[in-house]
Amino acid sequence: xxxxxxxxxxxxxxxxxxxxxxxxxxxxxxxxxxxxxxxxxxxxxxxxxxxxxxxxxxxxxxxxxxxxxxxxxxxxxxxxxxxxxxxxxxxxxxxxxxxxxxxxxxxxxxxxxxxxxxxxxxxxxxxxxxxxxxxxxxxxxxxxxxxxxxxxxxxxxxxxxxxxxxxxxxxxxxxxxxxxxxxxxxxxxxxxxxxxxxxxxxxxxxxxxxxxxxxxxxxxxxxxxxxxxxxxxxxxxxxxxxxxxxxxxxxxxxxxxxxxxxxxxxxxxxxxxxx
Amino acid sequence: xxxxxxxxxxxxxxxxxxxxxxxxxxxxxxxxxxxxxxxxxxxxxxxxxxxxxxxxxxxxxxxxxxxxxxxxxxxxxxxxxxxxxxxxxxxxxxxxxxxxxxxxxxxxxxxxxxxxxxxxxxxxxxxxxxxxxxxxxxxxxxxxxxxxxxxxxxxxxxxxxxxxxxxxxxxxxxxxxxxxxxxxxxxxxxxxxxxxxxxxxxxxxxxxxxxxxxxxxxxxxxxxxxxxxxxxxxxxxxxxxxxxxxxxxxxxxxxxx
Numbered sequence: 001x002x003x004x005x006x007x008x009x010x011x012x013x014x015x016x017x018x019x020x021x022x023x024x025x026x027x028x029x030x031x032x033x034x035x036x037x038x039x040x041x042x043x044x045x046x047x048x049x050x051x052x053x054x055x056x057x058x059x060x061x062x063x064x065x066x067x068x069x070x071x072x073x074x075x076x077x078x079x080x081x082x083x084x085x086x087x088x089x090x091x092x093x094x095x096x097x098x099x100x101x102x103x104x105x106x107x108x109x110x111x112x113x114x115x116x117x118x119x120x121x122x123x124x125x126x127x128x129x130x131x132x133x134x135x136x137x138x139x140x141x142x143x144x145x146x147x148x149x150x151x152x153x154x155x156x157x158x159x160x161x162x163x164x165x166x167x168x169x170x171x172x173x174x175x176x177x178x179x180x181x182x183x184x185x186x187x188x189x190x191x192x193x194x195x196x197x198x199x200x201x202x203x204x205x206x207x208x209x210x211x212x213x214x215x216x217x218x219x220x221x222x223x224x225x226x227x228x229x230x231x232x233x234x235x236x237x238x239x240x241x242x243x244x245x246x247x248x249x250x251x252x253x254x255x256x257x258x259x260x261x262x263x264x265x266x267x268x269x270x271x272x273x274x275x
Numbered sequence: 276x277x278x279x280x281x282x283x284x285x286x287x288x289x290x291x292x293x294x295x296x297x298x299x300x301x302x303x304x305x306x307x308x309x310x311x312x313x314x315x316x317x318x319x320x321x322x323x324x325x326x327x328x329x330x331x332x333x334x335x336x337x338x339x340x341x342x343x344x345x346x347x348x349x350x351x352x353x354x355x356x357x358x359x360x361x362x363x364x365x366x367x368x369x370x371x372x373x374x375x376x377x378x379x380x381x382x383x384x385x386x387x388x389x390x391x392x393x394x395x396x397x398x399x400x401x402x403x404x405x406x407x408x409x410x411x412x413x414x415x416x417x418x419x420x421x422x423x424x425x426x427x428x429x430x431x432x433x434x435x436x437x438x439x440x441x442x443x444x445x446x447x448x449x450x451x452x453x454x455x456x457x458x459x460x461x462x463x464x465x466x467x468x469x470x471x472x473x474x475x476x477x478x479x480x481x482x483x484x485x486x487x488x489x490x491x492x493x494x495x496x497x498x499x500x501x502x503x504x505x506x507x508x509x510x511x512x513x514x515x516x517x518x519x520x521x522x523x524x525x526x527x528x529x530x531x532x
Contacts, residue, residue, distance in 0.1 A: 040449040041420075154319070183318035183476065184521040191525050210449060217524030253454035255483035257522070258506050263458035264483070267451035 003172060003204040004030040004052065007066035011047045011228075014059050022047050023062075024228040030172070032202045034195075036219035036236065038212050038250075044228040045208045049174045052206075053092055054082045070171060088118045090172040091165040096181045097157030101149040108145030111164050118168060132167040133160070136193050155186035162190065166197060173197075176208045191218055212239070212250050224250070227274035246273050280309040280344060280470045281330070281360075281438055287338035288322070288329050288494075299325045301494040302339070309437075312464060312471040314485030316478055316518070322494040323474045324365075327440045330472070331362050343438070358388060361431035365443040367423035371415040377401070377426055378411045384434050400429040404459060421452035428459065441473040445480065457484060478522045482506065490515045 011023035023044040028035070039045040051062035054074065067074045069090060077085070094100040102110055111129035112122075120128070133141035136159040149157060158178065165173060175194065179187040195218070198205050209215050215222055216239040224232040224247045232244040242248050249267035288300035300322040307313040317323040328334040330341060332352040341348045343359060364370040371380060381397045390396060398408045404425040415423055424444060431439050444460065445453040457480065464471060475481050481488050482505050490497040490512070498512050510516045520526070 040451065185318065185517055188521050188525060195525075212450070213524055217526070250450055253451050255454075255457065255479045257479050257482040257519075259483075261483075262461060264454040266454045266458065 002029040002031050003070055004206075005066055005068045006030075006052065007064060009048065009051055009062065009064040009067065011044070011051050011056055011060060011062045022060075022228050023051065026223075026225070026228075026230055028223060028230070028233070030204050030206065032198075032204050033221065034198055034205045034207060034219040036215035036222040037206060037208045037225060038210065038215050038222055039225035040210060040250075042227075043225040045210075045225050046176050048225070049092065049176050049206060049208050053086060053090060053174060055092070084118075087114050087170075088168045089170050090174070091168070091170045092174040092176060093158075093161050093165050093178045095177040097149065097152075097154065097161050098181075100161055101157060103149050105148075106145070107147050107149065107152070107160050111145075111160070111167055114164060114168050128167055129163075132163040135166075135197075136160075136163045137189065138163075155182050155190070158182055158186075158190055159193070162193060169201065170203065172204045172206070174206045174208070177210070178207075179214070180209070180211070187214075213254060229274070231273060244273075245270065278308065279306040279342070280311070281307040281472065282342040282345075283326070283330065283339070284342075285339040286326060286329060286336060286341070288325050288334050289337040290335070299334075299494050300329065303489075303491070303494075303496045304339075305489050305496070305499065307438075307470055307472060309470055310464075310468050311487070312473060312485045314481035314488035315472065315474045315491060316476065316481050316488055317491035317497075318476060318518075320493070321491040323491050324442050325494075326491075327362065327442050327472065327474055331360055331440055332356075354388060357384075357436075358434050359436050360438045360440065361434060361436040362440040362442065363424075363427050363431050363444050366447045367420055367427050368415075368447070370427055371423055373415055376412050376414055377418075380426060380430055381411075381433055384430065388434055390434070396433055400433040403432060403463065404429045419452075420448050421455060424448060424452075424456050425459065428456075428463070432463065435467075436469075438470045438472065441471055443475055444473070446475065446477065453480075460484070478505070478518060490518065 007027045009023055009026040010021055012019045012021050026048055037045045037048060050056055054077065056062045064075065108129055111132065112125040115125035115128055130141050130145060133144055138144050138159055152160065179190050182190060194205060197203055207215060207219055216236045219236045222234050222236050222239065223230045224244065226246050232242060232247050234242060239251065242251065252265045253267055255264060284304045286300055286303045290297045290299055303326055315323045315326060325334050329336050332350065348356060378397060381400060382393055385393045385396060397411065401408055401410055406422060406425050445456050448456060463469060473484055482502055485502065487499065487501050489499050492514050497514050508519060510519060
């Protein structure tokens, strides 16, 4: 049985000109694997991730024909039931640690909060938090445990975020552009941590990114989204055999170190892709 | 001496706040030939943007000499300097005033510099960056990210400068829009013989746009490479090799250098 089953997911926001669907009928299955969701800004990739966690910001609303996580139907859950699930069984890493960590709370306390909320004792929570900081390759976990977010660099902050989301050992992690704010060399280190956790703990990972090249080198499978729809699903290793003109266009318009293409091919958007 | 458009020798930038001193740029030197496109790459905090800001007078220089066309650059910068050197910033959402129309964004530099035929020049500049006069009286919030960056390019071009400093001009844009803006920048350089100094963290963008590049780390110039060196992976330092590996995408384990 798959870990996550999404059928015909739709996310709608009301606007002055009537309701607008930002996600329009997205369906996929996720096993214990790394799934990439790629698209440009406004393609609905982040809203897809949020809807799975029941985090569609009001006044938006999400509907689906089926939305089940490990056999549980997520659609009728009450806020209280959601809170039990979120953080413990499924969690999300956001893009920028600057905006996602509480600035007036020491990092260790924030990490422990996750565990304490889900019923762990104080000493056990501290132990687990320190171990988790070590697992995300933080060299001096005791110091970082006591530090406040502004005392950490971007890469450290993002590792703390990942530690916080993983300390409860979730079965599903949704990572929304987890490395976009980081330098390339740190980016690779953070991905390595995620990779190890997927393979060692058998976690399911949804990796949302605009960076096609990065996703294809990291994930097993890739969904390409355009205007709220999945236009193509591919094995990450077979990205160069993409059939949809949008995917091909996205690959082609990236400059590469070894290529001399002047001018770069640009994407001719076809109105039919959004149909 | 005059075969360099822009010459930077032993540039030092120090930011002082209270007792703290941050040595952001520590003795960086490079020369840019007329019509050349010169890249500066490095990670965040390497001082690459600070170098550009120091050239156009937005960061305090604490040492070194800057020369434009062989002549020393006066501090504070004179209006004539900005006729020759203009800058395009990273984030088009932050670099355009939200309550000024495109028209006032473009007419302000013309008014400051006392240019004539302002109407014509604004129309021409919008035409040159592929927007057209229909955009003239819009506000920034009515434009997409790519269109805003075109306005920022138009603002830099409208004074007909010789040198344009580009600070990560496409890193806030989507991949397909990045291609359009890079093509625009290349076309304008070819048409007008402009000199570019371009800062980016993306080696692929620099390799596409620049003939030579400087790698920076912690405020120091690590090494200077040509595009051919970069493509042949002829890097002399470990740091550049590491950057090159990292930009190739994700690999399971670090290949030992």
